[in-house]
Amino acid sequence: MRVRLEDVARAASVSPKTVSRVLNDEANVSDDTRQRVLAAMQAMDYRPHPSARSLAGHRSFLVAMLYDNNDNPASTYLAEIQDGVLEACDEHRYSMMVRPLRMRSGDFIRRLDALIADHHPDGVVLTPPITDYAPLLKRLREAGVPHASVSPAHRGKGIIGVRMDEQQAARAMVEHLLALGHRRIAHVVGIADHGASRWRLAGYREALAAAGIAEDPVLVVQGAFTFGSGVEAARKLFALKKRPTAVFAANDDMAAGVMWAAGEYGIKVPHDLSVCGFDDIPLARQLWPALTTVRQPAREMGKLAALQLLEVVRGRGPGRLAQVGFSLEVRDSTARVP
């Protein structure tokens, strides 16, 4: 039969309420008592019943992770974030629920309300690209549900979660190309309204400006974060009479597309053209030549965002916008300018 809190209480010769206090890490329990109770819990392998806790305590011990499954970034990226969030939740014995939401759909808010009404999450983790959708944030605020974001586009006060300095990373990537002697460096931009696209473009511009190179508008082509859009963007670039010697794509999928298109045109990477991307998806390492890219620690970011959220949810602090480092993964797709 299931071990209940009452059983632990009896074993430790204290009242159920005291066990509850220990369980919830409350103050005003003597060290001696606390140890006795913890020992009893351990010995009996006590597992609090989440529903009972939730019912009596008016909190769900539930974190919901929201993502957009319509217009989503690489599923690998989301999967890694998910694993990170889960890991953080496990550490604090919270459970996690995932919720796909279609940002562009009309019933977006209704579905959010249903989530809140049905499951009462104690907090919510937002993932790109739904970190900054105003009606969503408003609704969460109204409902009093704390939330943390992974890579929010804005960083106003009260925004908690995790970010990577993507602009800095993009700049570093372009500086890597500059250091290799490239001067005609193209950029394939991501979906326009994603924060990621803006930052990476900004980093690209910053690097060029710092190097005293005037931006050539024809070298900045629109993409959509997909392989196919990378192929198309590359075709446009290769059709120019004065081709770029390097292409920095705003993500790896598009970079792979660029490399693919290079094959079509008989352009050898990296000999004739350097290509680099962003994200370090598994494919990046597998491509031939292996893709130079920026590694974004998605898993760690998911975890950190969730930890910030849990800090707030558990009343342990105000939470903050944590920052994680990036690393340039210089592989074989970039080389000195021909």
Place this chain on the structure above:
Amino acid sequence: MRVRLEDVARAASVSPKTVSRVLNDEANVSDDTRQRVLAAMQAMDYRPHPSARSLAGHRSFLVAMLYDNNDNPASTYLAEIQDGVLEACDEHRYSMMVRPLRMRSGDFIRRLDALIADHHPDGVVLTPPITDYAPLLKRLREAGVPHASVSPAHRGKGIIGVRMDEQQAARAMVEHLLALGHRRIAHVVGIADHGASRWRLAGYREALAAAGIAEDPVLVVQGAFTFGSGVEAARKLFALKKRPTAVFAANDDMAAGVMWAAGEYGIKVPHDLSVCGFDDIPLARQLWPALTTVRQPAREMGKLAALQLLEVVRGRGPGRLAQVGFSLEVRDSTARVP
């Protein structure tokens, strides 16, 4: 303030227990009463409190989806399954929890036990490759937790879930190549102990045998479901003095690798070599030329598996091993033999 079952009861002039009966779709409620109660629920936008239901009713309304995040198949595939499972759960107002488990790790069973002890899922959905791991199944059976599998390798009695006839699909794919006049058809095998690898290989052999073609062992090369392994496998094949005219890879990642390697060797796809895959990942459509492949309706499969599970969990029936159809997505990477 929250609307409770009691409030609905008052509004409908019945006892709380009767409302509970309607909520749970129990028998022995007159149609008249049922309608009245349903109307009241609707009018008041009543949302049963899951924890209260779970606590009093001794069930969690929770389905856990287990996956292997160590040795996992394409994350897109899992993400789609996840969305499907979620959809089924939503329909029946069950909540879903995801659990990454490392099958090869020592604490596998301990983590499973923790999941059961902590969350009491009413049922579990197993995804490849952890659909057939004996200790896991044993443990679930001991704990009395019903489970359904997506593409289980075995189909003994009592196994419920969903499967696609992968062998048939693989055979159809190879027959497509045969119909194009190919006779030297290579196969890149997936990870050895995955059911998927076995079936696809079996289908390949079946098709060849049916066409009266003796299998040439050098044309069957081992891969590992990754892009890189596809590249390597292809290099081996291209190094043969008598190259194949077509390559059937056991999944799309490897097929993409084969196409990539073809580029290295100056082999034109599909002119000099036909390539086809399996799974229809997003990349397949984006490749150039677009990859001929087998579409596996992962999302639908996730949903169906969950529906079978829920049938059992809800005491509605015994559940079964549902079967979904496949479709050959003939695109541009396969053509008549040169």
Place this chain on the structure above:
DNA sequence: TCGCGAATTGACAGCGCTGTCATTTGTGTC
């Protein structure tokens, strides 16, 4: 030693629902 405020502990009700079982209402039969 006594008294007093603070720290610690406990008693008890109740979170919102369902299981059990008793009671009432309806249905068909002669």
Place this chain on the structure above:
DNA sequence: GACACAAATGACAGCGCTGTCAATTCGCGA
């Protein structure tokens, strides 16, 4: 119309925990 039986409904306790508040114990200065 009376009776037997089934269907429909309700009363009530209790699931396992926590909030509230009262009771007890402790530490320490007078």
